[in-house]
Amino acid sequence: MIHHLFLPVLGNEILSRLEDQASCSLRPHAEATLAFTTDSFVVRPIFFPGGDIGKLAVYGTVNDLAMGGATPLFLSAAFILEEGLPIDDLRRVVVSMREACDAAAVTLVTGDTKVVDRGKGDQIFITTSGVGFVPAGRSLSAASCRAGDRIILSGTIGDHGIAIMSVRENLEFETTLESDTAALADLTRVMLEVCPGIRCMRDPTRGGVSSALHEIAAASHVGMSLSETAIPVRAEVSGACEILGLDPLYVANEGKLIAIVPRDEADRVIEVMRAHPLGARAAVVGEVVDEHRGMVVMRSRVGGERVVTMLAGEQLPRIC
Amino acid sequence: MGKVDFNGVIKRVCLHHVPDAQPGEYVIVHVGFALQRVDEAEAHKVFEFLEGMDQLDELRVEES
Amino acid sequence: MKFLDEYRDEAAARKLVRAIEDVATRSWTIMEVCGGQTHTIVKYGIDELLPQGIELVHGPGCPVCVTALETIDRAHAIASRSDVIFCSFGDMLRVPGSAGDLLQLKSHGSDVRVVYSPLDAVAIAAAHPGKQVAFFAIGFETTAPPNAMAVWMAARRGLTNFSVLVSHVLVPPAMTAILEAPDNRVQAFLGPGHVCTVVGYEEYEPLASKYRVPIVITGFEPVDMLEGLLLAIRQLEERRAEVENAYGRAVRREGNPASRALIDEVFEVCDRKWRGVGNIPRSGLRLTPAYATFDAEQRFAVSAIETQGLQRGRPSPISSGPARSRLHSTIASCSATAAVVACRLI
Numbered sequence: 001m002i003h004h005l006f007l008p009v010l011g012n013e014i015l016s017r018l019e020d021q022a023s024c025s026l027r028p029h030a031e032a033t034l035a036f037t038t039d040s041f042v043v044r045p046i047f048f049p050g051g052d053i054g055k056l057a058v059y060g061t062v063n064d065l066a067m068g069g070a071t072p073l074f075l076s077a078a079f080i081l082e083e084g085l086p087i088d089d090l091r092r093v094v095v096s097m098r099e100a101c102d103a104a105a106v107t108l109v110t111g112d113t114k115v116v117d118r119g120k121g122d123q124i125f126i127t128t129s130g131v132g133f134v135p136a137g138r139s140l141s142a143a144s145c146r147a148g149d150r151i152i153l154s155g156t157i158g159d160h161g162i163a164i165m166s167v168r169e170n171l172e173f174e175t176t177l178e179s180d181t182a183a184l185a186d187l188t189r190v191m192l193e194v195c196p197g198i199r200c201m202r203d204p205t206r207g208g209v210s211s212a213l214h215e216i217a218a219a220s221h222v223g224m225s226l227s228e229t230a231i232p233v234r235a236e237v238s239g240a241c242e243i244l245g246l247d248p249l250y251v252a253n254e255g256k257l258i259a260i261v262p263r264d265e266a267d268r269v270i271e272v273m274r275a276h277p278l279g280a281r282a283a284v285v286g287e288v289v290d291e292h293r294g295m296v297v298m299r300s301r302v303g304g305e306r307v308v309t310m311l312a313g314e315q316l317p318r319i320c
Numbered sequence: 321m322g323k324v325d326f327n328g329v330i331k332r333v334c335l336h337h338v339p340d341a342q343p344g345e346y347v348i349v350h351v352g353f354a355l356q357r358v359d360e361a362e363a364h365k366v367f368e369f370l371e372g373m374d375q376l377d378e379l380r381v382e383e384s
Numbered sequence: 385m386k387f388l389d390e391y392r393d394e395a396a397a398r399k400l401v402r403a404i405e406d407v408a409t410r411s412w413t414i415m416e417v418c419g420g421q422t423h424t425i426v427k428y429g430i431d432e433l434l435p436q437g438i439e440l441v442h443g444p445g446c447p448v449c450v451t452a453l454e455t456i457d458r459a460h461a462i463a464s465r466s467d468v469i470f471c472s473f474g475d476m477l478r479v480p481g482s483a484g485d486l487l488q489l490k491s492h493g494s495d496v497r498v499v500y501s502p503l504d505a506v507a508i509a510a511a512h513p514g515k516q517v518a519f520f521a522i523g524f525e526t527t528a529p530p531n532a533m534a535v536w537m538a539a540r541r542g543l544t545n546f547s548v549l550v551s552h553v554l555v556p557p558a559m560t561a562i563l564e565a566p567d568n569r570v571q572a573f574l575g576p577g578h579v580c581t582v583v584g585y586e587e588y589e590p591l592a593s594k595y596r597v598p599i600v601i602t603g604f605e606p607v608d609m610l611e612g613l614l615l616a617i618r619q620l621e622e623r624r625a626e627v628e629n630a631y632g633r634a635v636r637r638e639g640n641p642a643s644r645a646l647i648d649e650v651f652e653v654c655d656r657k658w659r660g661v662g663n664i665p666r667s668g669l670r671l672t673p674a675y676a677t678f679d680a681e682q683r684f685a686v687s688a689i690e691t692q693g694l695q696r697g698r699p700s701p702i703s704s705g706p707a708r709s710r711l712h713s714t715i716a717s718c719s720a721t722a723a724v725v726a727c728r729l730i
Contacts, residue, residue: 166329169497170497170498170499170500170504170508171498171499171500173329173330173331174329174330174331175328175329175330176328177328177329235327235328235385236327236328236329238327238385239326239327239328239329239385240327240329242326242327242385242388242723242725243326243329243331243349243723243725243727244500244723245474245475245723299429300427300428300429300606301392301394301428302392302393302394302397302398302428302429302430302433302606303394303397303398303429303433304428304429304430304431304432304433305429305432306426306427306428306429316474316475316477316478316498317473317474317475317498317500317723318448318473318474318475318723322729322730323729323730324727324728324729324730325727325728325730326385326725326727326728327385330730331727333727334501334503334530334533335729336533336642336646337529337640337642337643337646338640338642339642341729342729343729343730344728344729344730345728345729346386346387346726346727346728346729347726347727347729348578348581348634348724348725348726349724349725349726349727350526350527350530350578350723350724351473351500351501351502351527351530351723352500352501352502352503352504352530353501353529353530353533354727354729355526355529355578355581355582355640355643355724356581356582356634356635356636356640358387358633358634358726359632359633359634360633362632362633363387363632363633365632366396366607366608366611366630367390367396369611370396370399370400373399373402373403374399
């Protein structure tokens with residue numbers, strides 16, 4: 001849809017880069033670069049273990065800014081409410097957004113509300129936009145990765161997607177697992193302090209780690225080589241994936257990041273990440289290679305190799 | 321119906337096909353049904369075979 | 385995870401690979417029967433660990449991939465109705481019919497729901513008495529007891545708004561078809577461990593002796609697969625052709641008698657068309673006359689939907705070798721690991 005419908009009509013130098021955020025030069029008005037992004041949030045159920053749609057809407061946009069090396073500053077929020085949404089539910093969401101803004105050190109400065117007839121929406125949809133600034137001289141890009149770079153993951157994968165699934169109709173299971181939804185801007189700040197040369201960062205939301213790595217591999221014309229045993233996965237996530245027939249590499253995260261870092265600086269970055277509460281289980285999970293360009297290949301725990309294929313759409317529970 | 325635990329994930333399953341299964345035992349679960357009890361003694365066999373291989377290797381090393 | 389981690393241990397896998405190298409003196413072609421086993425091969429790169437000359441042939445296809453085109457079209461016809469909630473296992477939603485897949489139908493407004501268990505579909509029927517709830521009952525023998533149970537429960541609860549679109553397939557007739565094919569290259573089978581968990585392996589014994597082919601009932605983890613291969617290759621090298629059980633922790637010779645009884649109560653054997661293969665005699669299950677009122681094909685009068693001409697499915701594994709790229713794309717469309725696991729009862 002993006003490549004066939006939107007870009008041919010709306011494409012321009014900035015939009016067509018398809019980064020998670022737009023970097024807009026403010027020259028000659030100012031030295032810093034403006035980072036600008038927008039995202040819509042539809043999630044069912046709207047309250048789930050570890051979070052709700054309000055938190056997601058704030059953190060998701062904050063994280064898109066942070067992945068570009070920006071310091072997030074201001075947000076907007078637009079609500080589409082389905083008639084009949086209990087006012088207490090709406091209040092819970094709004095209070096949660098306030099808490100999230102405080103935690104992420106951003107200010108929600110403008111907003112809008114529309115109500116649609118019952119059946120024309122699904123309880124609540126939220127669109128947030130965010131602006132921040134990127135210090136002069138900093139430029140992260142998915143197209144800048146090269147062979148030898150290390151692939152760093154900030155923690156366990158799949159927590160959000162599995163937490164949502166655990167409360168989804170017809171799939172319910174009991175677990176203490178919670179969504180990992182969190183603002184990553186403070187983590188990226190300390191990472192960039194020790195390593196200004198980080199090539200690029202991505203938050204592996206929908207489509208999971210696999211999808212984010214495929215994007216980077218394609219943009220940089222490199223291969224991605226992963227080691228299965230290095231990838232942190234919680235026991236409950238791997239358990240739920242086994243039962244439902246899913247692969248954690250494709251499951252969504254909302255508080256994790258992938259960073260591509262020059263080889264010699266990986267240790268330093270890992271060190272500051274592990275000292276940060278959101279990066280305690282950070283690990284080098286693989287490296288960028290010249291071989292199999294555009295592809296992601298993983299060494300399995302028994303030593304064989306597997307091509308991690310690109311998956312179109314959401315993973316579905318399977319029987320065989 | 322009963323409950324099974326798999327790595328901290330708890331799921332309700334139908335136990336109709338494994339009437340003798342006791343709590344604490346392992347069962348093979350598929351699409352919400354326990355289909356068979358896991359035989360622990362049988363489960364060890366392949367590892368016993370692998371240990372046997374190790375011992376054979378040690379003997380070979382000693383002989384050479 | 386007990387019964388999982390130890391079967392994914394690299395050291396154990398390496399030792400088994402070494403044992404295979406010690407035993408194999410020549411080339412052998414071995415088929416793993418179950419799609420779940422194929423997944424394990426791809427996911428862990430098992431084929432790369434094996435000595436040159438040991439060729440794995442993948443087939444005859446999983447129950448999702450082999451579901452006939454007209455059956456998918458019948459599912460579409462049922463799911464398109466405004467009075468129907470159509471329930472299915474997730475992996476059936478992306479299988480293309482003549483006019484797209486069920487996921488597309490859902491995006492166009494049909495009420496298509498993914499369920500984890502057939503009992504969830506029964507629960508949906510009980511909760512929506514004003515709607516017709518149809519469940520897409522597919523699978524090998526492994527999934528037959530759960531699907532039979534759903535029908536049995538619906539009957540016992542007197543649910544008149546529940547029905548099943550049955551497209552069950554049976555493994556031994558497909559293996560027979562492979563062995564009867566004039567260009568058959570398969571010299572031994574890794575038998576389907578979870579199918580045998582339910583129905584046992586007595587039925588495989590005459591196959592092994594009639595066609596002089598080793599059949600090793602095999603589990604789904606890397607160590608299981610390598611052990612299965614080791615036993616199969618040892619039989620080939622020793623010119624034996626027996627049924628061996630390498631999945632003893634889950635498989636007894638007689639299977640699970642309670643499950644078999646339930647299958648026999650609800651289903652009977654019938655001919656079945658396999659997508660990409662064609663008709664295989666006595667290779668399917670359908671509802672017995674006693675449960676015919678739960679037949680979705682009859683209830684929604686869709687039996688007449690036939691597909692003319694070429695069945696465009698995946699190429700038949702029976703006559704084609706394992707192309708790794710093709711295999712990867714097959715796995716991608718079908719997705720991750722076998723959803724059969726050993727859990728602790730609490």
